[in-house]
Amino acid sequence: MSGLTNPTSADHLAAEAGSFEPQRQNNFTFEVALGDADRDLIEMGLNALPLPNEANEIVELLFQNEKRKVAGQSTVDDVTLTIVDFVDKDTRGAIMRWRKMVYDPQTGKIGLAKDYKKTAYIVLHGPDESNVRVCKLKGTWPSAVNGGSLSMEGSDKVLIEVTLTIDKADWSESITGA
Numbered sequence: 709m710s711g712l713t714n715p716t717s718a719d720h721l722a723a724e725a726g727s728f729e730p731q732r733q734n735n736f737t738f739e740v741a742l743g744d745a746d747r748d749l750i751e752m753g754l755n756a757l758p759l760p761n762e763a764n765e766i767v768e769l770l771f772q773n774e775k776r777k778v779a780g781q782s783t784v785d786d787v788t789l790t791i792v793d794f795v796d797k798d799t800r801g802a803i804m805r806w807r808k809m810v811y812d813p814q815t816g817k818i819g820l821a822k823d824y825k826k827t828a829y830i831v832l833h834g835p836d837e838s839n840v841r842v843c844k845l846k847g848t849w850p851s852a853v854n855g856g857s858l859s860m861e862g863s864d865k866v867l868i869e870v871t872l873t874i875d876k877a878d879w880s881e882s883i884t885g886a
Contacts, residue, residue, distance in 0.1 A: 735835055738789065740828040740848065746802035753791035753799040755867055757830065760843065760877040761785040784874045786851065793856060793866040800855070803870055807850045824849045828872070847875025 721728045738754050740747055765780030793800050809824035811817075828845040852871035 729834060729839075731832055732835055735833050737831045738828065739831065740806075741826045742802070742806060746805060749797055749799045749802040750789075750791060752797070753794060754789075755792050756788075756790040758787050759830065760787050760845065760874055762877050784877045786871050786873050789870040789872050790867050791870070793868050800868060803850065803853060803868055807853050807870075810849055810851070821849075825875070842880050844878045844880060845872070845874045845876070846878065848872050
């Protein structure tokens with residue numbers, strides 16, 4: 709049984725009284741705890757970012773003719789951050805400086821996790837900047853960078869794709885976790 713007075717009407721959606729306002733895909737920011745200049749370049753170059761998927765492995769318990777399932781280890785899938793490579797700003801450099809903390813191609817050295825893993829935030833908000841929801845991404849680091857593609861056949865913007873590996877995704881109502 710529906711709690712709606714008229715279940716065939718859409719009067720309750722985005723109504724005058726302010727119910728069921730949809731989250732829009734373009735009302736978000738991505739913030740990462742890098743140095744101020746690099747953080748700002750990545751945030752201003754933001755083009756696309758999927759929300760993280762999280763799951764648990766399934767542990768099966770066998771007993772005679774039946775199985776029972778319980779939660780096993782949890783995991784958060786990698787996501788692809790897409791940013792615009794601006795000509796007059798060093799967006800590519802901001803990404804590559806973070807990536808160099810993971811792996812330095814000049815020396816061949818792998819960095820320490822304490823240096824390259826960062827806390828990042830996906831901040832969702834309404835079209836009027838209200839109703840802020842935050843996903844805190846703990847242990848975030850760039851495990852791969854795709855520098856984009858070039859072509860003489862068009863003038864599309866160059867997009868840099870960064871594979872972000874994430875330890876934990878924690879949804880809360882604010883950046884402070886309150």
